Amino acid sequence: MISGLVQILLFQSLGEILSKFALPTLPGPVIGLVLLIAWLVLRKGINTELALVADSFSQYFGLLFVPAAVGVVLFLPQLKANALAIISALVVSVILTIATSAVVVRFLSPKASKGLNHE
Amino acid sequence: MNEQHSIVEIWVYLSGSPLVALFITLAAYQIGLWVYKSSKQNPLANPVAIAIILVASMIQYVDMPYSTYFEGAQFIHFLLGSATVSLAIPIYRGLSSLKGRALPLLASLMAGGLASIFSAVNIAKLLGANASITGAMYPKSVTAPIAMGIAERIGVSPTLTAIFAVTTGILGAILAPFIFNALGMKEWWQRGYAIGIGAHGIGTSRAFSIHPEAGTYASLAMGMNGVISAVAIPFLYHLFNK
Numbered sequence: 001m002i003s004g005l006v007q008i009l010l011f012q013s014l015g016e017i018l019s020k021f022a023l024p025t026l027p028g029p030v031i032g033l034v035l036l037i038a039w040l041v042l043r044k045g046i047n048t049e050l051a052l053v054a055d056s057f058s059q060y061f062g063l064l065f066v067p068a069a070v071g072v073v074l075f076l077p078q079l080k081a082n083a084l085a086i087i088s089a090l091v092v093s094v095i096l097t098i099a100t101s102a103v104v105v106r107f108l109s110p111k112a113s114k115g116l117n118h119e
Numbered sequence: 120m121n122e123q124h125s126i127v128e129i130w131v132y133l134s135g136s137p138l139v140a141l142f143i144t145l146a147a148y149q150i151g152l153w154v155y156k157s158s159k160q161n162p163l164a165n166p167v168a169i170a171i172i173l174v175a176s177m178i179q180y181v182d183m184p185y186s187t188y189f190e191g192a193q194f195i196h197f198l199l200g201s202a203t204v205s206l207a208i209p210i211y212r213g214l215s216s217l218k219g220r221a222l223p224l225l226a227s228l229m230a231g232g233l234a235s236i237f238s239a240v241n242i243a244k245l246l247g248a249n250a251s252i253t254g255a256m257y258p259k260s261v262t263a264p265i266a267m268g269i270a271e272r273i274g275v276s277p278t279l280t281a282i283f284a285v286t287t288g289i290l291g292a293i294l295a296p297f298i299f300n301a302l303g304m305k306e307w308w309q310r311g312y313a314i315g316i317g318a319h320g321i322g323t324s325r326a327f328s329i330h331p332e333a334g335t336y337a338s339l340a341m342g343m344n345g346v347i348s349a350v351a352i353p354f355l356y357h358l359f360n361k
Contacts, residue, residue, distance in 0.1 A: 027268025029203035036207035067192035071278035085246030098317035102230030108223035
């Protein structure tokens with residue numbers, strides 16, 4: 001557990017340092033994520049300690065952005081005044097996003113003979 | 120009088136320590152998880168949304184300023200960065216699924232990502248929303264922790280972005296099956312991938328609960344969308360806002 005956390009924090013720190021001094025447009029944790037993927041590809045595998053920490057993080061991912069999202073209390077008047085615009089934008093946009101992605105991935109995938117490509 | 124005085128004192132003492140904020144955040148999330156499980160994982164009963172509503176109502180009710188709450192809850196907030204880094208593991212596990220399908224998957228991601236930004240920003244603008252709201256819509260299809268990082272970089276509110284991202288995830292998880300059926304999508308991997316692009320983590324957990332192959336592709340889509348958007352959105356944002 002601790003060794004897994006150390007690995008995560010190490011890559012997070014590397015990411016933060018690179019973000020601060022070399023790639024200011026990218027958030028540090030995203031750079032850390034990419035470095036960690038590269039490291040895993042090089043090592044050809046995930047050690048169990050790291051998998052343990054990563055899986056517990058992903059299980060409770062949602063909890064971690066509650067504190068920031070509660071900041072919604074500061075935006076209530078603004079959200080109420082723009083409720084129609086926001087709801088319409090989010091609903092229509094999510095339908096278009098999913099539909100576009102679905103149509104493109106289906107259109108560009110080689111048509112496997114029907115019924116044979118279900119693994 | 121004396122009695123009341125001491126209760127106020129206890130409250131003042133407690134609200135000055137991180138304990139209250141940590142407690143209500145974890146308790147609200149626990150309640151959210153419980154409601155989600157008892158509703159048989161209905162996407163409408165999203166545990167994160169429930170937790171946000173409960174905590175927000177609670178701090179408004181007791182008149183606790185958001186800054187005081189956040190001072191305590193920042194210990195949870197800090198872990199977001201570490202959680203983002205740990206997304207490397209599901210992405211790495213999904214990399215083998217890219218084999219032979221890289222072109223359709225990348226093209227779908229680009230098309231979906233652009234559709235998300237253009238439709239949301241333009242509809243909101245058309246209906247009169249100002250720049251602080253339309254700006255926060257750019258990363259709304261990106262998984263919330265990365266979306267908030269992007270929001271900070273482009274100078275829009277991470278809070279609004281988090282709210283839009285969570286709402287998008289819930290809407291996507293609810294609407295996706297209808298969209299796929301209307302379009303006649305049959306392949307699980309394609310359905311999973313599309314829901315991962317449009318509805319990030321919330322869509323991904325829904326995909327996993329329906330079909331494992333859909334879940335794997337959804338989490339790959341979510342991860343790739345996060346990394347590519349972190350590079351592309353600051354660029355697109357400055358392109359359209361200068």
